[in-house]
Amino acid sequence: MPESKVKKIAGIIAIILAALIILPIVMSILSGSAYAAISEAELKKLKEQSSALSKESKKIAEELKKVRSTKASAIKEKSIIDNQISILEQEIETSNLIIQNLSEQIAAKELEIAEAEKQEAYEYEMFKKRLRAMEENRSASYIGVLLKCETFSDLLCRSEMIGEIILFDRELMDSLKRVRENIELAKAELEASRADQNSTRESLIAQAENLEIKYAEQNSIIKTLEQDEDAFETEYEEALKEMERVNKEVAKMAAELAKRSKYVGGKYLWPTPGYYTITSKYGNRYHPILKKNSFHSGIDIGAPSGTDILASNSGEVIVAGWNNAYGNYVVINHGGGQTTLYAHMSKILVKKGQNVKRGDKIGRVGSTGWSTGPHLHFEISIDGKTKNPKDYFPD
Numbered sequence: 001m002p003e004s005k006v007k008k009i010a011g012i013i014a015i016i017l018a019a020l021i022i023l024p025i026v027m028s029i030l031s032g033s034a035y036a037a038i039s040e041a042e043l044k045k046l047k048e049q050s051s052a053l054s055k056e057s058k059k060i061a062e063e064l065k066k067v068r069s070t071k072a073s074a075i076k077e078k079s080i081i082d083n084q085i086s087i088l089e090q091e092i093e094t095s096n097l098i099i100q101n102l103s104e105q106i107a108a109k110e111l112e113i114a115e116a117e118k119q120e121a122y123e124y125e126m127f128k129k130r131l132r133a134m135e136e137n138r139s140a141s142y143i144g145v146l147l148k149c150e151t152f153s154d155l156l157c158r159s160e161m162i163g164e165i166i167l168f169d170r171e172l173m174d175s176l177k178r179v180r181e182n183i184e185l186a187k188a189e190l191e192a193s194r195a196d197q198n199s200t201r202e203s204l205i206a207q208a209e210n211l212e213i214k215y216a217e218q219n220s221i222i223k224t225l226e227q228d229e230d231a232f233e234t235e236y237e238e239a240l241k242e243m244e245r246v247n248k249e250v251a252k253m254a255a256e257l258a259k260r261s262k263y264v265g266g267k268y269l270w271p272t273p274g275y276y277t278i279t280s281k282y283g284n285r286y287h288p289i290l291k292k293n294s295f296h297s298g299i300d301i302g303a304p305s306g307t308d309i310l311a312s313n314s315g316e317v318i319v320a321g322w323n324n325a326y327g328n329y330v331v332i333n334h335g336g337g338q339t340t341l342y343a344h345m346s347k348i349l350v351k352k353g354q355n356v357k358r359g360d361k362i363g364r365v366g367s368t369g370w371s372t373g374p375h376l377h378f379e380i381s382i383d384g385k386t387k388n389p390k391d392y393f394p395d
């Protein structure tokens with residue numbers, strides 16, 4: 001959008017430039033009286049073109065404002081996403097810790113199972129040893145004990161003994177069986193809990209994978225936002241360059257017009273009596289809005305909003321209007337190629353074409369246009385070139 005506006009502006013500049021180049025050639029051919037007549041007509045035409053340019057400037061100002069607010073919201077969005085990513089990273093970190101903890105528990109339980117199986121095997125080994133011992137010593141076997149009986153009562157007595165031995169072995173076998181069953185039960189429980197833990201782990205891994213996808217998505221969103229941001233920045237700077245070119249051409253035009261009369265004479269008057277602090281000097285400086293070094297074509301005088309701005313010298317108001325950079329601004333032609341410019345006004349109190357006297361109120365201090373706070377941007381130009389205003393005010 002701003003690009004087409006820039007093209008329109010460039011078209012208007014081309015028309016004005018053509019007028020400025022062709023006009024002196026035509027003038028040189030014509031006689032002195034005709035020169036004056038054409039000059040007047042051309043002046044009117046240039047003023048009309050200037051007001052058309054001002055209209056276009058207003059439109060581009062609105063476009064720029066939109067671009068800037070979009071950029072600001074994009075930056076805000078980016079910081080929100082940045083925060084989300086750091087939260088996600090923390091969650092992934094926590095997931096990793098849980099997974100690690102689960103793996104450790106599973107490993108510990110596997111060790112327990114191995115230990116239980118070892119115990120079972122040991123008990124079984126002991127039982128087999130006892131059986132083997134009984135077999136080797138036949139007197140210890142049940143039948144061997146019974147055959148050694150000499151009398152019936154002896155047999156009964158020994159039977160009772162055998163019963164006791166049988167009971168003992170049965171209890172031993174039962175306890176062995178119980179031990180094995182307990183081990184099997186514990187093992188089954190361990191396996192069940194391990195299955196549980198595995199499914200928990202799997203869901204955690206799945207969650208972590210989802211987080212990774214989200215993370216990648218957010219990264220790409222940020223990249224897009226950064227690209228948008230760069231594009232907005234470039235568009236803004238291009239529009240700004242065009243505006244600066246417009247300003248220069250307008251200043252040239254004003255200087256050309258100013259040359260066609262005699263200098264009114266006298267010394268320049270400080271435009272804001274009572275306020276003498278220069279907040280930004282003439283010359284190279286760091287631009288607070290562009291955030292880079294740029295040439296400062298005037299001085300900034302710090303003064304509260306609403307402070308009266310006085311005409312620095314007598315002359316004709318040749319500009320009283322709006323410009324994106326200057327905001328509400330006034331240019332006075334003092335003749336002999338000398339002009340003064342007053343920018344960022346909250347209010348303009350004069351009209352284009354009006355004659356003012358040295359010290360007349362022409363406007364009030366404000367912060368319109370590219371300004372970061374109330375101040376008067378004041379310029380003195382001679383033959384279209386800005387001069388350091390400080391040189392015109394002896395301390």
Ligand SMILES: [Zn+2]
Pocket residue numbers: 280296298299300376377378
């Ligand atoms: Zn300034």
